[in-house]
Amino acid sequence: MATRARPGEREDALSRARIVEAAIEMLDGGNELTFRALAAQLRTGPGAIYWHVANKGELLAAAADAVIGEPQPVTDDPALTIRTAALEVFDAIDAHPWAGEQLARLSSQPTVLRIFERIGRQVQALGVAEAEQFTAASALLNYVLGVAGQHAAQARSVEPGTRRSDVLRAASTNLDPDRFPFIRDVAGQLREHDDRVQFLAGIDLILEGIRSRLPDGR
Amino acid sequence: MATRARPGEREDALSRARIVEAAIEMLDGGNELTFRALAAQLRTGPGAIYWHVANKGELLAAAADAVIGEPQPVTDDPALTIRTAALEVFDAIDAHPWAGEQLARLSSQPTVLRIFERIGRQVQALGVAEAEQFTAASALLNYVLGVAGQHAAQARSVEPGTRRSDVLRAASTNLDPDRFPFIRDVAGQLREHDDRVQFLAGIDLILEGIRSRLPDGR
DNA sequence: ACCTGAACACCGTTCAAGT
DNA sequence: ACCTGAACACCGTTCAAGT
Numbered sequence: 001m002a003t004r005a006r007p008g009e010r011e012d013a014l015s016r017a018r019i020v021e022a023a024i025e026m027l028d029g030g031n032e033l034t035f036r037a038l039a040a041q042l043r044t045g046p047g048a049i050y051w052h053v054a055n056k057g058e059l060l061a062a063a064a065d066a067v068i069g070e071p072q073p074v075t076d077d078p079a080l081t082i083r084t085a086a087l088e089v090f091d092a093i094d095a096h097p098w099a100g101e102q103l104a105r106l107s108s109q110p111t112v113l114r115i116f117e118r119i120g121r122q123v124q125a126l127g128v129a130e131a132e133q134f135t136a137a138s139a140l141l142n143y144v145l146g147v148a149g150q151h152a153a154q155a156r157s158v159e160p161g162t163r164r165s166d167v168l169r170a171a172s173t174n175l176d177p178d179r180f181p182f183i184r185d186v187a188g189q190l191r192e193h194d195d196r197v198q199f200l201a202g203i204d205l206i207l208e209g210i211r212s213r214l215p216d217g218r
Numbered sequence: 219m220a221t222r223a224r225p226g227e228r229e230d231a232l233s234r235a236r237i238v239e240a241a242i243e244m245l246d247g248g249n250e251l252t253f254r255a256l257a258a259q260l261r262t263g264p265g266a267i268y269w270h271v272a273n274k275g276e277l278l279a280a281a282a283d284a285v286i287g288e289p290q291p292v293t294d295d296p297a298l299t300i301r302t303a304a305l306e307v308f309d310a311i312d313a314h315p316w317a318g319e320q321l322a323r324l325s326s327q328p329t330v331l332r333i334f335e336r337i338g339r340q341v342q343a344l345g346v347a348e349a350e351q352f353t354a355a356s357a358l359l360n361y362v363l364g365v366a367g368q369h370a371a372q373a374r375s376v377e378p379g380t381r382r383s384d385v386l387r388a389a390s391t392n393l394d395p396d397r398f399p400f401i402r403d404v405a406g407q408l409r410e411h412d413d414r415v416q417f418l419a420g421i422d423l424i425l426e427g428i429r430s431r432l433p434d435g436r
Numbered sequence: 437a438c439c440t441g442a443a444c445a446c447c448g449t450t451c452a453a454g455t
Numbered sequence: 456a457c458c459t460g461a462a463c464a465c466c467g468t469t470c471a472a473g474t
Contacts, residue, residue: 014439035467045440047469052438056467104322104364107371108389113401120400134404139420143357146322146364153325171326182338183331186352202357209427232458253448263459265450270457274448 014044016052016062023063027098033060064102065111068092071118078125079207085118086144086203090196093148097155104149116141127214136210143206147199165193232262234270234280241281245316251278282320283329286310289336296343297425303336304362304421308414311366315373322367334359345432354428361424365417383411 093100172187311318338355390405
């Protein structure tokens with residue numbers, strides 16, 4: 001049996017890490033995650049995976065968690081750190097849209113809590129009053145998760161690389177302009193648009209809301 | 219055959235409206251939407267449904283759309299209208315968490331575009347500069363969709379009626395306090411918390427960010 | 437302890453056949 | 456035009472049996 005073993009690639013035993021890695025590869029390839037296909041890829045039976053992973057949901061969560069990554073070091077500018085953290089998440093879901101879908105449908109899972117923690121600490125560093133910290137951090141988190149979900153939805157429905165503004169412009173063409181005047185207007189304005197820049201603009205807007213409530217100025 | 223026909227309830231022919239209605243009933247009951255179960259409920263075969271609905275995704279989208287509802291009349295206070303519109307969405311996803319999941323994973327679908335349009339028009343009415351309108355409306359929309367997804371995720375994983383703050387407090391107990399100091403802090407502060415009030419506080423925070431950029435003062 | 441793969445209990449969807 | 460329901464091509468998950 002000619003198993004094409006690439007040089008330096010030992011035929012490791014099955015492990016949670018290898019399973020998650022193979023799952024990520026599969027999802028990144030645009031394929032649906034299936035225990036049968038995954039087992040075939042790992043040259044084993046579907047039952048073997050269940051020794052290392054409880055079920056499909058856990059595997060998807062683990063794959064998303066692996067792809068979101070560990071936090072970057074903080075800077076001494078809390079707002080900058082928040083922007084950086086948010087962009088990290090954006091870049092991760094941009095590279096792995098399926099992870100964006102997971103993020104949006106996971107609640108209080110380690111991955112989301114880690115993002116929340118990271119944002120929350122910087123909210124504290126900004127000097128937000130105790131009573132407002134939860135609101136501020138939640139607003140940022142929910143915005144990020146909302147974008148994650150929309151980004152994933154788009155990746156599913158259009159060709160990769162299509163910008164949100166293009167989708168919106170296309171959608172607005174099919175819309176009754178009398179019922180959707182705003183979308184018509186705004187779609188026209190959106191000539192040059194970068195989803196990443198747009199995402200950051202939203203973060204900055206929320207940060208401005210947070211700042212305007214700060215006890216002392218800035 | 220004793221079909222228990224309630225008085226005044228004619229045994230209508232199958233229709234898209236009846237199918238969507240039955241689907242909503244099924245989802246509200248906490249059951250998974252299945253073509254077989256739905257067909258049984260409608261006393262027909264699964265194939266019959268396909269004459270009126272293209273596939274499961276379309277049916278879920280139609281059910282979510284039906285449940286989000288038509289916009290309320292606008293007031294002459296744009297901020298108030300935005301708050302009202304946001305609360306309408308929150309109340310709908312609170313009553314039908316499965317619809318929240320759909321919202322979060324649908325992009326540029328009529329339902330989401332309708333919410334976006336509603337928000338966007340009020341953003342214009344607030345006097346936001348043209349170049350900022352898309353950012354402002356997107357920030358609000360993505361926040362709403364993020365909450366929708368989280369709310370749905372929670373409804374799936376805990377008993378109905380559990381508040382986000384309780385989930386967070388429970389989660390924080392299992393968390394390493396050294397790695398999650400913020401969540402630990404904030405979970406402690408969250409004694410009396412209403413998810414609906416909390417949701418609105420986030421909307422107000424973003425609105426404040428929008429206002430702080432207004433050309434003229436308020 | 438870990439792996440195998442057949443088997444179980446489902447799915448969404450199609451389609452020939454009916455009315 | 457609309458409905459029926461068997462059939463197709465899958466799923467996730469379990470579990471007896473192996474090593």
